[in-house]
Amino acid sequence: xxxxxxxxxxxxxxxxxxxxxxxxxxxxxxxxxxxxxxxxxxxxxxxxxxxxxxxxxxxxxxxxxxxxxxxxxxxxxxxxxxxxxxxxxxxxxxxxxxxxxxxxxxxxxxxxxxxxxxxxxxxxxxxxxxxxxxxxxxxxxxxxxxxxxxxxxxxxxxxxxxxxxxxxxxxxxxxxxxxxxxxxxxxxxxxxxxxxxxxxxxxxxxxxxxxxxxxxxxxxxxxxxxxxxxxxxxxxxxxxxxxxxxxxxxxxxxxxxxxxxxxxxxxxxxxxxxxxx
Numbered sequence: 001x002x003x004x005x006x007x008x009x010x011x012x013x014x015x016x017x018x019x020x021x022x023x024x025x026x027x028x029x030x031x032x033x034x035x036x037x038x039x040x041x042x043x044x045x046x047x048x049x050x051x052x053x054x055x056x057x058x059x060x061x062x063x064x065x066x067x068x069x070x071x072x073x074x075x076x077x078x079x080x081x082x083x084x085x086x087x088x089x090x091x092x093x094x095x096x097x098x099x100x101x102x103x104x105x106x107x108x109x110x111x112x113x114x115x116x117x118x119x120x121x122x123x124x125x126x127x128x129x130x131x132x133x134x135x136x137x138x139x140x141x142x143x144x145x146x147x148x149x150x151x152x153x154x155x156x157x158x159x160x161x162x163x164x165x166x167x168x169x170x171x172x173x174x175x176x177x178x179x180x181x182x183x184x185x186x187x188x189x190x191x192x193x194x195x196x197x198x199x200x201x202x203x204x205x206x207x208x209x210x211x212x213x214x215x216x217x218x219x220x221x222x223x224x225x226x227x228x229x230x231x232x233x234x235x236x237x238x239x240x241x242x243x244x245x246x247x248x249x250x251x252x253x254x255x256x257x258x259x260x261x262x263x264x265x266x267x268x269x270x271x272x273x274x275x276x277x
Contacts, residue, residue: 002271009265022064022264024219034064035150046166050093079103081128099141101254102130114138120161145186165249172208207247207256216245
């Protein structure tokens with residue numbers, strides 16, 4: 001196996017006023033980056049950038065995601081339970097829609113079915129929709145699928161450490177406390193569960209391609225990346241990724257992970273011929 005690194009964006013190191021916040025990548029739309037500059041929240045994509053001055057973001061690190069070539073979302077991870085904290089914009093900066101999606105957002109995955117949102121422990125043990133641990137919202141903000149309420153016989157989510165888009169309508173997740181690898185289908189309300197090797201526990205980056213799952217930054221590691229053939233006993237160390245790292249969906253053929261640190265947005269591809277054997 002080989003791990004290939006690509007630099008997607010580099011901040012000017014002389015600009016102390018610029019702070020990288022989050023980024024997203026799709027093969028179809030390319031890179032989108034959210035950053036603060038002189039207290040202004042700015043989103044940069046393609047050859048354009050927009051200043052988001054008509055919303056209130058209170059958390060230190062908001063989340064940005066592509067929806068399609070004409071629209072994007074940005075979300076405030078913290079919320080008082082009542083105010084709107086997810087905003088959908090047209091690519092010209094026009095606010096199209098907004099809604100309350102709960103407190104304690106861990107990650108967001110955009111899909112054809114809607115907007116998947118996972119929550120960390122403060123949201124799960126809080127109040128409102130975040131207590132579900134994982135929710136699929138419509139683009140209008142209506143909950144379509146709620147993990148704890150709509151699934152029977154499922155492990156409880158105390159803290160959803162990582163999610164990534166799966167095949168068709170499904171989504172993969174990696175929840176605390178026992179860290180099973182779960183595949184959930186919101187259309188059939190079904191779940192598959194796979195026991196994972198202990199060395200993978202605590203990972204906060206997940207990508208699943210074919211029969212291989214990749215896990216980034218387990219407990220007691222320094223950004224290590226592992227591969228694991230689902231159902232096997234052992235996982236294998238591939239390499240190391242620095243920064244906050246998130247797995248990309250299985251439709252993205254050019255990269256498996258995107259990472260953000262103080263200076264760079266990078267993408268990583270794993271060369272592994274066992275994925276679809």
